Amino acid sequence: MQNRNKLVDLFIGNITNYIVHKILEMAIDNLEIINKYKKESKVSFEIAKIYRDKINPSTKLPDSIDVKKRIIQRVKIKLNERIKEGYKRINLDLVETITSETLEKLRV
Amino acid sequence: MMHILKLYQIITHKIYCTLCKPLNTSYALLRNMEIISKVSKGTNMDQIYIPKNRYGFNIGDFVVIKPITNQEKITLFYNNVKQLEPVKVHIIESVFELIQKKIPSENIIITGSFLEKGYSFKDLDIIIISDKKIDLNKEIEKYTGIKTQIITMNNLDFIKGLETDPLYENMLSKCVSLKRIIYNIKRKIDYKVLDFHLLKSELLIINYKTLKGDEKYYLIRNLIAIHLFIKNKKISKDSIEKEIKKVFDIGVEEIFLDNLNKDFLNKYKKLYKTTFKEVMEYAKQE
Numbered sequence: 001m002q003n004r005n006k007l008v009d010l011f012i013g014n015i016t017n018y019i020v021h022k023i024l025e026m027a028i029d030n031l032e033i034i035n036k037y038k039k040e041s042k043v044s045f046e047i048a049k050i051y052r053d054k055i056n057p058s059t060k061l062p063d064s065i066d067v068k069k070r071i072i073q074r075v076k077i078k079l080n081e082r083i084k085e086g087y088k089r090i091n092l093d094l095v096e097t098i099t100s101e102t103l104e105k106l107r108v
Numbered sequence: 109m110m111h112i113l114k115l116y117q118i119i120t121h122k123i124y125c126t127l128c129k130p131l132n133t134s135y136a137l138l139r140n141m142e143i144i145s146k147v148s149k150g151t152n153m154d155q156i157y158i159p160k161n162r163y164g165f166n167i168g169d170f171v172v173i174k175p176i177t178n179q180e181k182i183t184l185f186y187n188n189v190k191q192l193e194p195v196k197v198h199i200i201e202s203v204f205e206l207i208q209k210k211i212p213s214e215n216i217i218i219t220g221s222f223l224e225k226g227y228s229f230k231d232l233d234i235i236i237i238s239d240k241k242i243d244l245n246k247e248i249e250k251y252t253g254i255k256t257q258i259i260t261m262n263n264l265d266f267i268k269g270l271e272t273d274p275l276y277e278n279m280l281s282k283c284v285s286l287k288r289i290i291y292n293i294k295r296k297i298d299y300k301v302l303d304f305h306l307l308k309s310e311l312l313i314i315n316y317k318t319l320k321g322d323e324k325y326y327l328i329r330n331l332i333a334i335h336l337f338i339k340n341k342k343i344s345k346d347s348i349e350k351e352i353k354k355v356f357d358i359g360v361e362e363i364f365l366d367n368l369n370k371d372f373l374n375k376y377k378k379l380y381k382t383t384f385k386e387v388m389e390y391a392k393q394e
Contacts, residue, residue, distance in 0.1 A: 010314065010315065010318070013314035013315075014311070014314055014315070017307065017310055017311060017314065020307060021304070021307055021308075024300070024303065024304050024307065025304070027300060028300045028301065028304060029300070041304075041307075041308065043308065043311065044308075044311055047311065047315060082303070082388065082391070085388035085391050085392060086388070086391040086392040086393075086394065087299070087300070087303070087388070087391045088391070088394065
């Protein structure tokens with residue numbers, strides 16, 4: 001059980017990083033530069049995918065609502081930290097949609 | 109003299125002759141004669157016509173037929189690449205030739221692990237400076253048998269990237285190019301670009317126990333490059349490795365072996381946090 005909790009934590013950490021990347025991508029004015037590194041921002045998604053495959057069950061998780069809640073909370077903390085410092089054009093409204101879409105892809 | 113006159117006769121038959129040696133002796137003229145001709149379509153077989161009035165190429169002689177390429181020999185420009193294995197030079201020349209045939213480019217640049225000594229490179233990193241975008245990844249991979257990463261961009265975006273992105277500067281600190289690279293770049297801090305790259309290095313903190321040594325090195329290098337960029341210091345493989353030694357008191361070999369000391373993670377977290385704050389200072393200024 002402890003092992004599962006650890007895996008869920010690692011999954012949440014990596015998928016949070018991916019979602020923050022996705023939202024920051026949309027806030028950047030110079031998309032030309034960002035397009036070059038889109039593949040690299042997917043690293044966190046690929047790692048999260050590996051952890052997801054290790055978490056049982058492989059079908060929809062029984063604690064999916066809790067996992068989603070924790071991810072949204074962490075993403076918002078990270079984005080608010082930036083907004084507080086003066087970061088412009090971060091759209092917090094996207095957090096829930098992108099999180100839902102991403103988790104659906106990973107059967108969470 | 110008679111031989112030379114006859115040679116002119118051949119040219120008037122729209123066949124161009126190229127001579128490798130000077131026209132000082134008739135012997136040299138015969139021995140080095142090459143005829144350039146066009147392949148014509150035939151009914152059963154295609155053919156190449158040569159004039160009856162000629163020197164050499166007697167009936168029954170065996171000859172070599174090969175296509176002419178109009179391309180000039182490629183001269184490579186090396187930037188901080190002290191030594192490169194001849195096989196790699198040959199691969200680069202062939203790749204440049206292939207790209208030039210497919211896409212008009214202002215410059216082609218090879219960078220990354222392919223230029224390191226030996227054959228333990230990860231992939232072939234290519235930057236094509238061109239207004240046109242064609243996906244050549246698969247074609248080059250098929251041709252070289254090496255995993256290929258191509259970035260194609262126009263000159264303006266390339267300059268913008270050099271001004272704002274520490275990774276571009278790092279890439280060009282060691283490269284081989286088709287044309288000489290001369291850029292007088294003044295760094296511009298774009299906090300959004302830097303923050304985006306910095307976020308990648310957070311993966312080391314999240315996955316510290318599970319990442320391999322080489323994966324950790326890549327994330328450390330990324331963080332250090334951003335740190336040096338903000339401090340307006342030179343970014344190159346050497347300067348990054350020196351800074352790693354200075355900040356973490358650890359050599360690159362030890363990172364690759366995942367032989368990190370106890371304090372490493374704390375120092376890393378501290379540098380990550382400081383760098384993030386420094387980047388965000390520019391957000392406040394905007």
